[in-house]
């Protein structure tokens with residue numbers, strides 16, 4: 001079968017690889033209809049957002065049947081560890097020894113191949129699969145149930161958001177856009193979204209009712225701007241950027257930049273949600289020096305990363321304001337069923353975030369990775385159709 005193959009940093013190709021096999025009675029195999037994109041490492045097939053049609057079942061799978069259309073949380077979870085029992089499937093301790101959580105096609109997240117391939121093995125299939133209505137309807141929206149729609153929703157939950165709250169979302173990438181959209185669906189009074197890509201801000205303003213884009217590319221103080229527009233600090237802030245936060249005019253990555261802004265922009269006793277990615281170690285980072293990952297070198301930026309996942313934080317200010325802060329990847333299973341039902345009923349349609357749908361062909365895949373990695377305008381969210389058009 002064909003699959004996206006990692007060549008070297010920032011270079012991929014489409015290659016022939018062996019078909020996946022049932023390796024455990026709880027596995028199933030799907031023919032992938034739609035997959036998202038991921039960062040990846042050597043030896044792994046990309047794609048942590050996966051949906052498709054069940055083609056093969058292990059002898060222990062009882063809830064699924066051949067032909068079922070399913071979407072998989074990007075978290076691989078076993079359904080039997082303590083965290084899974086408590087619904088915290090992003091922190092499953094049974095699928096990736098020594099690490100809380102596993103995922104498909106993801107660096108450091110276990111040996112699970114991704115879905116940018118024609119077929120994919122699904123471990124613990126009964127537990128992980130969410131069954132969708134048959135047919136082709138809502139394919140793009142349902143594909144977003146694997147990660148970004150639940151993750152955006154989760155960002156608000158982490159901030160202890162309640163209907164009527166004002167909220168400032170940092171980052172208008174796919175997760176930030178979904179967080180803003182979720183805030184609108186959940187009854188926010190005011191929604192601000194901060195980014196420096198004008199096109200993304202415009203996208204948010206066009207599709208999220210009441211959303212106001214705030215551009216930090218001009219070099220002004222974003223927090224002052226949001227406070228001015230809101231007539232005071234916001235109740236909730238959500239960091240959808242993570243450790244790769246831009247240093248703005250200073251350039252490079254400043255891992256604590258967004259967290260600092262969240263602490264400043266949130267009103268005393270408010271909440272900060274942090275779904276944005278932070279890593280325990282960033283092999284590309286060189287602390288306090290210029291250097292680092294190929295993307296930033298190639299693009300002529302310096303890099304001030306945090307190779308050990310450490311950073312300074314205004315913890316005193318956080319304490320003084322009595323802020324609530326919560327972090328971590330999204331327990332997709334905690335939300336995906338309800339969000340699926342909102343899509344089916346027409347209460348939600350997040351598919352506007354998808355900018356491109358591409359076939360699993362070498363040229364198209366290379367171009368998509370290149371465009372996305374270098375933040376070319378208009379490439380917001382790319383989906384891959386490994387088995388061609390539906």
Ligand SMILES: [Zn+2]
Nearest residue numbers: 078081084092
């Ligand atoms: Zn588990």
